[in-house]
Amino acid sequence: MNIIILRSNPILPDPRVEKEANTLLGLGYKVKILAWNRRSLNNREIYGEIKVKNGTLPIRWFNVNASFGNGMKNFLPLLFFQIFLIGWLIKHRKDYDFIHACDFDTVIPAWFCSKLFNKKYVYDIFDYYVDAFHVPNFLKSKVEKIDIFMINSADAVIIANESRKEQISKSRPKKLYIIHNSPDISDVIDNKEHGVMFSNTQKLKFAYIGILCAGRLLKEILEIFQEHQEWELHIGGFGPYEQHIKSIADSNDNIFYYGRIPYEKVIEIERKCDILFAIYDPDVPNHKYSSPNKLYEAMMLGKPIIVAKGTGIDETVQNFEIGKAIDYNGESFEQAITEMFEERDNWRCMKHRTQILYNKHYAWEIMNTRLEELYRLISVD
Structure with a gap:
């Protein structure tokens, strides 16, 4: 049985896609990825592959130039990308x-071709569109109606945590599964080095590797680390802030910028740091249901994490005492660091507690079983 995964970024990396695809390979499915390369002016390649534990994933890029976080300016590039997806899915329908x-x-190309050729489609909702992106007010209700229709039409729907049931409460999915953004422990259990150059100082080390954009408190945090040379920031990923962060890292010995890196290197950097953070702006509606990779990576690695209040994950962090939940501002972040440093003698107990929590409720082995059940059930429907 063959599965086509559709994704509107170039992957490389995309931890959730890579983990799900790796699981499906391990279950015996043949998997191919169709992806959007938005930096087509810099890269004319259209075919590639991704090495994962269970094999190799072929990838087909559609090169349509666009930027991340550009809102409605990306409408035409997105439309072209979707047309290319439909064209490929029609041509390769067998x-x-x-x-x-x-x-x-x-999802619209998936729905269209599923109806045209009697295929089945799974709708994997990483972020609920009208809450996560800048959709003009006059279009929001229309986009949401289409989205709800796509959810109801899908053979199965995946969401990233339990709280998002409320977010899609207007819909009636045929089958609903929760696949948390948990890391695959096999990425770190061998403790292998992956060629990451890392500082050997005794400074308190912080890690953030993800989307580099507004709504993550990143500019304020960069200012704090410029003022506190006794702390180290290890930051990477991609997005609109890339050049800004790189220029600051170039002029500060305590700020290390890694750019876009494979997931195994993300885990290695986080393992070598002391504290992780994932601070999302609570005024963004989608952030109330956030389910960042960083939270699960912190739990698996037994690292304390700093998050923002009012973003869903703050309750988990506070209830299980696995870090700090702060107001969304630089002063609160700075204060949290001071408090956590004073509490560092408790980190060993916290590590034990968080890893038990992770293994009981969030381990990728649990998500693996859910994904296996999903595809088994829709295969026989």
């Missing part, structure tokens, strides 16, 4: 049995 659509910006 080469796949299931379409696994990631987010709203790939």
